[in-house]
Amino acid sequence: xxxxxxxxxxxxxxxxxxxxxxxxxxxxxxxxxxxxxxxxxxxxxxxxxxxxxxxxxxxxxxxxxxxxxxxxxxxxxxxxxxxxxxxxxxxxxxxxxxxxxxxxxxxxxxxxxxxxxxxxxxxxxxxxxxxxxxxxxxxxxxxxxxxxxxxxxxxxxxxxxxxxxxxxxxxxxxxxx
Numbered sequence: 001x002x003x004x005x006x007x008x009x010x011x012x013x014x015x016x017x018x019x020x021x022x023x024x025x026x027x028x029x030x031x032x033x034x035x036x037x038x039x040x041x042x043x044x045x046x047x048x049x050x051x052x053x054x055x056x057x058x059x060x061x062x063x064x065x066x067x068x069x070x071x072x073x074x075x076x077x078x079x080x081x082x083x084x085x086x087x088x089x090x091x092x093x094x095x096x097x098x099x100x101x102x103x104x105x106x107x108x109x110x111x112x113x114x115x116x117x118x119x120x121x122x123x124x125x126x127x128x129x130x131x132x133x134x135x136x137x138x139x140x141x142x143x144x145x146x147x148x149x150x151x152x153x154x155x156x157x158x159x160x161x162x163x164x165x166x167x168x169x170x171x172x173x174x175x176x177x
Contacts, residue, residue, distance in 0.1 A: 019150055041084055055067070155171075
């Protein structure tokens with residue numbers, strides 16, 4: 001997957017970060033891309049650009065099924081064009097077709113912080129349509145439901161609220177093995 005020493009690391013295909021909302025995919029993804037000297041792409045930002053609406057607006061006006069179709073199409077396109085680091089939305093990897101496509105064309109990395117950390121981060125966020133208006137118990141059920149899907153990623157990295165560069169170090173090590 002990674003060729004050369006860490007300072008000269010070269011990816012042979014995309015690295016895709018998966019995990020629950022607020023797992024740190026964007027923050028860690030940016031740092032990982034910088035470290036590997038490749039482009040970083042956030043699939044949610046690409047979906048918003050393609051549809052000219054925020055994720056919340058897409059959910060509100062078209063519903064989750066329409067969003068998932070657009071998400072699958074955008075993510076598929078992101079797998080083209082060579083190595084890069086891609087952060088996908090929390091529900092993307094739950095879709096069997098998207099999950100199979102990503103596992104077949106990229107190296108998938110599950111970022112897995114504990115639920116308590118997820119809950120703290122979500123409490124500070126107002127922009128996540130699937131978290132908005134849900135109780136902590138409902139979010140925990142959704143988190144538990146999605147974990148078996150995330151577990152199908154190639155590698156798992158347990159993360160914390162510490163320095164995200166430690167997660168990047170761990171990912172680089174796992175990708176090299």
